[in-house]
Amino acid sequence: MTLFMPRAPRKTGLVLFPAFDWCISPSHPEREERLLYTKDQLIEEGLEDVENIYFFNPEMALEKDVDRVHLCVPSAAELMTASHFISTGGAIRAARALMDREVERAFAIVRPPGHHAMQTVFGDRGFCIVNIEAIMVEYIRRHYGVRKIAIVDTDCHHGDGTQDIFYNDPDTLFISMHQDGRTIFPGSGFVHESGGPSAPGYTINLPLPPSTSEEGFDTVMERVVLPLLEEFQPELIINSAGQDNHYSDPITNMNFTAQGYARLNSNLNPDICVLEGGYALEGALPYTNLGIILAMAGMDTSHVREPDYMPERFVQSAEMNRYIDDICDQAIGVFAGRHEAKKQFAGQQQVVERKRIFYDTTMFQAAETRVYHLCSRCPGFTEVTAEGLHQHIHGFSVPFNACGSCASKAKDSFAKTDRESDTVTVLQDRVADIFERK
Amino acid sequence: MIIGIDVGGTHADGVLLQGGTIRAKKKVLLGGEALEESIITLLQALVPADKSRLRRIHLSTTLCTNALIQQSLDRVGMFIQAGPGMNPEFLRCGDDVHFLSGAVDHRGQVQRGPSLAEVEEAAVAMREKNIDSVGIVTKFSHRNNEHELWVRNKIADDFNHISLGHRLSGMPNFPRRVYTTWLNSALKSRFHLFRQAMQFGFSRLNIDCPCYILKADGGTISFDGACEFPCQTIHSGPSASVMGALALVGGNRDAILLDIGGTTTDIALLADGIPLLEPYGASVGGRPTLIRALLTRSVGLGGDSSVVWEDGAFRIGPERRGAPMTFGGGAPTPTDAMRVLGRISEGREDRARQAMEMLRPGESAEKTAEELLQCFADKVYGVVGNMIEEVFSRPVYTVADFLEREKITPENLIVIGGPAAALQATLESAFNLPCLVPADYEVANAVGAARARLTVQASLYADTTQRRLTIPEISLLESIDKLFDMDSAEQRLEEAVRMLARELGGEAPVEIDFIERMQMNTVRGFATTGRIISLKAQIRPGLTEITE
Numbered sequence: 001m002t003l004f005m006p007r008a009p010r011k012t013g014l015v016l017f018p019a020f021d022w023c024i025s026p027s028h029p030e031r032e033e034r035l036l037y038t039k040d041q042l043i044e045e046g047l048e049d050v051e052n053i054y055f056f057n058p059e060m061a062l063e064k065d066v067d068r069v070h071l072c073v074p075s076a077a078e079l080m081t082a083s084h085f086i087s088t089g090g091a092i093r094a095a096r097a098l099m100d101r102e103v104e105r106a107f108a109i110v111r112p113p114g115h116h117a118m119q120t121v122f123g124d125r126g127f128c129i130v131n132i133e134a135i136m137v138e139y140i141r142r143h144y145g146v147r148k149i150a151i152v153d154t155d156c157h158h159g160d161g162t163q164d165i166f167y168n169d170p171d172t173l174f175i176s177m178h179q180d181g182r183t184i185f186p187g188s189g190f191v192h193e194s195g196g197p198s199a200p201g202y203t204i205n206l207p208l209p210p211s212t213s214e215e216g217f218d219t220v221m222e223r224v225v226l227p228l229l230e231e232f233q234p235e236l237i238i239n240s241a242g243q244d245n246h247y248s249d250p251i252t253n254m255n256f257t258a259q260g261y262a263r264l265n266s267n268l269n270p271d272i273c274v275l276e277g278g279y280a281l282e283g284a285l286p287y288t289n290l291g292i293i294l295a296m297a298g299m300d301t302s303h304v305r306e307p308d309y310m311p312e313r314f315v316q317s318a319e320m321n322r323y324i325d326d327i328c329d330q331a332i333g334v335f336a337g338r339h340e341a342k343k344q345f346a347g348q349q350q351v352v353e354r355k356r357i358f359y360d361t362t363m364f365q366a367a368e369t370r371v372y373h374l375c376s377r378c379p380g381f382t383e384v385t386a387e388g389l390h391q392h393i394h395g396f397s398v399p400f401n402a403c404g405s406c407a408s409k410a411k412d413s414f415a416k417t418d419r420e421s422d423t424v425t426v427l428q429d430r431v432a433d434i435f436e437r438k
Numbered sequence: 439m440i441i442g443i444d445v446g447g448t449h450a451d452g453v454l455l456q457g458g459t460i461r462a463k464k465k466v467l468l469g470g471e472a473l474e475e476s477i478i479t480l481l482q483a484l485v486p487a488d489k490s491r492l493r494r495i496h497l498s499t500t501l502c503t504n505a506l507i508q509q510s511l512d513r514v515g516m517f518i519q520a521g522p523g524m525n526p527e528f529l530r531c532g533d534d535v536h537f538l539s540g541a542v543d544h545r546g547q548v549q550r551g552p553s554l555a556e557v558e559e560a561a562v563a564m565r566e567k568n569i570d571s572v573g574i575v576t577k578f579s580h581r582n583n584e585h586e587l588w589v590r591n592k593i594a595d596d597f598n599h600i601s602l603g604h605r606l607s608g609m610p611n612f613p614r615r616v617y618t619t620w621l622n623s624a625l626k627s628r629f630h631l632f633r634q635a636m637q638f639g640f641s642r643l644n645i646d647c648p649c650y651i652l653k654a655d656g657g658t659i660s661f662d663g664a665c666e667f668p669c670q671t672i673h674s675g676p677s678a679s680v681m682g683a684l685a686l687v688g689g690n691r692d693a694i695l696l697d698i699g700g701t702t703t704d705i706a707l708l709a710d711g712i713p714l715l716e717p718y719g720a721s722v723g724g725r726p727t728l729i730r731a732l733l734t735r736s737v738g739l740g741g742d743s744s745v746v747w748e749d750g751a752f753r754i755g756p757e758r759r760g761a762p763m764t765f766g767g768g769a770p771t772p773t774d775a776m777r778v779l780g781r782i783s784e785g786r787e788d789r790a791r792q793a794m795e796m797l798r799p800g801e802s803a804e805k806t807a808e809e810l811l812q813c814f815a816d817k818v819y820g821v822v823g824n825m826i827e828e829v830f831s832r833p834v835y836t837v838a839d840f841l842e843r844e845k846i847t848p849e850n851l852i853v854i855g856g857p858a859a860a861l862q863a864t865l866e867s868a869f870n871l872p873c874l875v876p877a878d879y880e881v882a883n884a885v886g887a888a889r890a891r892l893t894v895q896a897s898l899y900a901d902t903t904q905r906r907l908t909i910p911e912i913s914l915l916e917s918i919d920k921l922f923d924m925d926s927a928e929q930r931l932e933e934a935v936r937m938l939a940r941e942l943g944g945e946a947p948v949e950i951d952f953i954e955r956m957q958m959n960t961v962r963g964f965a966t967t968g969r970i971i972s973l974k975a976q977i978r979p980g981l982t983e984i985t986e
Contacts, residue, residue: 044523049726294524300525306522
């Protein structure tokens, strides 16, 4: 069809799974209708016939894929529905398409989303139960031996789940740009949240003021994201591609556009995008998703404009520009100071961190204590105890980049821990790819 | 009685059917005279003595395919409204494409109207070039045809032939709608001339029964309908072949249909005895379209394909280098292997053996022949496997559909075409399935044409929030109340299908299937504002029962 259909300069794979029969509740933003208009737009555009654009069905993720990342209470199977396994499998399918060189870029346009799901999971938070890109990342590491990965979260909400999962991993650079947590769920994502003791400076938060527009995102990309990626040199770049920074989104307050999203993705040039939020079903998603796809494929995005797009509505004040510049300076400082920051933990054996995690969907809190067992040769293993809904978990988690001695220490500690009737006790060893419960 | 005629590349076949029985068959070579003349010659030989017993004539014709190949198409002016989305420049399919401003969105809501000045300017430019056939297409016109109709009304007096995108298909896919509309416009005057010539021929033979044309989806359309929608008649050859195999063997199981010819093998699939369709439509001369079509794949493997032995393996086709050696040609072919193994009796055996020895000197001719046919069957098997996988990989959008996906599991092979009988045993072992070769397979296409029945598809989209109902295939756009539900949708769509059936076939429609049923509530804020209903209905490709 070379003559009659355009050819994408980059082979791009799409896993489009709108789950038209799944919702959190009928009037919830995560409802059946969410991707209806997006699917209609993408199909009507004829993307299926564009040369070098490929559509894939998702697959079912396995419990094993989930258990590699999460500590689910009581278990992954009991918390997740078929939809969650399919959307996770959608992200995995996108990754396989890329890693097996079926395509050069891949986009999982799937739901339910995942970036608010943390390491421990007691239920649904921020419309997410499991973190589909984190599961995908560890799947890639396990099956394809990739080490350094950058995750850039462009959803309007702070990617707190992804941050939590990779907080102590210096091989994952996590950058989240989002509406300032003082004004929106989940209320986190400040510059000082910058990584655990083994990975200080590898979590970068860019809390942007409400009404940030194209200019602000351009600034953040040029001044922070691109230079940091250049320095970090990841093997893969993943975009947690939420689209709720859009000016018409009903649950956020930003002023971003389809043109802006397209440009952001052209500049970021991610290997994989995974859809996150975005709840302006009609006015934004059909255009933002199309813009992102065309940008990934290297195609012309200049005609992707919302029907009511007017450029003059997206001019930022000088004051806002200064404010954003200041946020950028702080973030640059965090990354530049990462080696210095690590020194303060030198010689320490353990660092303890406590937090309370709010599950907004069904309104309860979980309490968590994390003990980072530090190591001079690797990021060390993490011991987690958490309680939520009167259920307990005690987990020993060995990261993929742990050294042999940390792995066996975790194993020993797990073996020595007595089985308790009200507690799920778990060994999660990503090096040996083991998940053991007692 | 029904006459079925299939026009192929080199010759045309015809049969006269009474019930399921072939009363007469006739073959004519094509070439010298006009296509119409060859068809009339065939008819002359087939018409029963008592002409009043002839109920219908069914014709599968290459007219449109040839027009496309010979580029004897009308110059077409296109009015295209693309709205936001991909850069539409690639749709500049000729010199006379005019892009219009304005847009309809994904939900069929008018975002901005088209500009009258642009339309008038474009129309003037087209008239200056003596263009008489135009196409009008807007993005999402299957959701709201307002702009296509508006443009049509502005230019209705200026052009003889006007094709509207939404009338050609209710399916989504804007580029395909553009190409379908362009093709339809480009074929119009050509098809009108064909009908005139045919009608003249009919009256010469004193035939006054209706004539139907075979479509790409294995169904028929009235001659008048075909004049309105000539693009539907492309690819009618493969569709005649599929319907023929179905008529000669049939069944209600999953099966594979093979039509093995001299240079190609055409493959189709049956699910529960019903031929599968392309998800959107046929590809015509490289252009993706919305022309409803049977799913067929053609591979360059046939009895006369030339064979070479390379790096320890056979390479069969896709080219043909003259006749098989057994019939005096110079290059080894699968037909030579069939001769060596005694699967065919015509042709010189010594030349066939020579062919095998040329391929693999020192090896016994029988062994080479056996392995060559096996390789042939294995290649077909590979393509069939890919096709089945492709069908299985069609997108699903709901959890239920994802969990219920089922792969086609063929229970037999139905094979027609010249080498069918000679390859039966080999195919049986390669596929590990029973292989049926029907009697009369040489006229399968003509039988298929004769037995095909009317097919129709229509689509309904109702949005109760916007109080709008549309059935594009009949240009319906009307207001509905808030209570419009799936039952009302089924009723309206069934009426539409019956109406289309009357318009395009005049026959009493048989069973109507509802497919792709979707209903979804629309919610704004925290309140349900209405629902969107989307539904398709069809008369699926099938066989007519001929009673007399």
